[in-house]
Amino acid sequence: MKIQGNKFLVTGGASGMGRHFTLSLARDGADVAFCDLGDEGIQAVVAEGAKLPGKVVGFSCDVSKEDQVEKLIADAAAALGGLNGIINNAGIIRDGLLIKKDRETGAISKLSMKKWQQVIDVNLTGVFLGTREFAAWYAEYGSGGGVVVSISSISRHGNMGQSNYSAAKAGIVAMTKLWGGELARYGIRTGAIAPGFTRTPILEGMPPEMLAKVVQPVPLKRIGEPEEMYMTVKFIIENDYFTGRTIDVDGGLVL
Numbered sequence: 001m002k003i004q005g006n007k008f009l010v011t012g013g014a015s016g017m018g019r020h021f022t023l024s025l026a027r028d029g030a031d032v033a034f035c036d037l038g039d040e041g042i043q044a045v046v047a048e049g050a051k052l053p054g055k056v057v058g059f060s061c062d063v064s065k066e067d068q069v070e071k072l073i074a075d076a077a078a079a080l081g082g083l084n085g086i087i088n089n090a091g092i093i094r095d096g097l098l099i100k101k102d103r104e105t106g107a108i109s110k111l112s113m114k115k116w117q118q119v120i121d122v123n124l125t126g127v128f129l130g131t132r133e134f135a136a137w138y139a140e141y142g143s144g145g146g147v148v149v150s151i152s153s154i155s156r157h158g159n160m161g162q163s164n165y166s167a168a169k170a171g172i173v174a175m176t177k178l179w180g181g182e183l184a185r186y187g188i189r190t191g192a193i194a195p196g197f198t199r200t201p202i203l204e205g206m207p208p209e210m211l212a213k214v215v216q217p218v219p220l221k222r223i224g225e226p227e228e229m230y231m232t233v234k235f236i237i238e239n240d241y242f243t244g245r246t247i248d249v250d251g252g253l254v255l
């Protein structure tokens with residue numbers, strides 16, 4: 001599938017990788033709708049997108065809410081005059097150890113249900129809803145090829161302190177595989193990317209000594225760039241014999 005002239009929806013497009021994917025797709029000639037939570041961030045990306053070859057339109061949507069995602073797909077398809085793909089990028093982190101024993105008091109604290117559920121709702125249910133609604137729309141109205149690209153994480157392999165995040169990101173890998181099988185008959189391919197540490201606002205706030213610690217076990221000795229993740233999004237969109245697989249883009253890091 002070509003990027004130029006096709007129409008994509010990016011979730012979590014106001015910041016970090018999602019912002020980069022939105023603007024890069026429009027730079028490469030696609031029409032792009034994106035969603036995020038806050039209006040201010042959405043307006044800033046729309047303004048930046050105005051000078052690019054492709055159209056950029058923004059919507060407010062919480063990807064964990066079924067009614068909002070249903071509306072988002074309808075609104076995005078109406079604004080762009082169709083849809084060929086969704087980039088399920090929106091994600092959050094609420095880290096914590098499963099249990100932790102206080103050294104002095106011996107008291108046990110537990111990873112809360114709140115933190116567990118928040119991450120599952122956005123990172124797993126959000127991807128499920130985005131893909132389900134895109135696929136339902138495409139099966140009824142779509143043409144020219146459909147593609148679902150979801151952003152997993154290197155944490156999919158199991159990262160300490162991230163029970164919630166690792167479970168959600170591993171779930172994306174399994175759904176990507178089974179959706180590759182289920183959705184092929186409708187002309188929809190799937191793919192996922194599992195980035196390692198990538199330069200986004202999450203890491204920009206990190207003190208240099210902590211960043212050095214993060215990079216130390218990475219064979220390529222640096223963090224990834226959003227453009228390197230976009231190259232992989234592009235590969236999945238453009239390669240018509242690719243479906244159902246997850247690509248690790250992590251500088252060789254093994255967790």
Ligand SMILES: NC(=O)c1ccc[n+]([C@@H]2O[C@H](COP(=O)([O-])OP(=O)(O)OC[C@H]3O[C@@H](n4cnc5c(N)ncnc54)[C@H](O)[C@@H]3O)[C@@H](O)[C@H]2O)c1
Nearest residue numbers: 012015016017036062063089090091153195196197198200
């Ligand atoms: N940065 C990294 O090192 C890294 C590594 C691996 C995977 N990832 C994944 O890449 C994706 C993008 O991460 P990022 O680093 O660019 O983060 P980011 O925080 O810069 O961007 C995430 C965006 O998603 C939005 N968002 C959060 N909850 C939402 C919701 N319920 N509905 C709609 N939008 C919502 C946020 O407002 C934000 O704009 C995430 O799925 C993340 O888990 C990031």
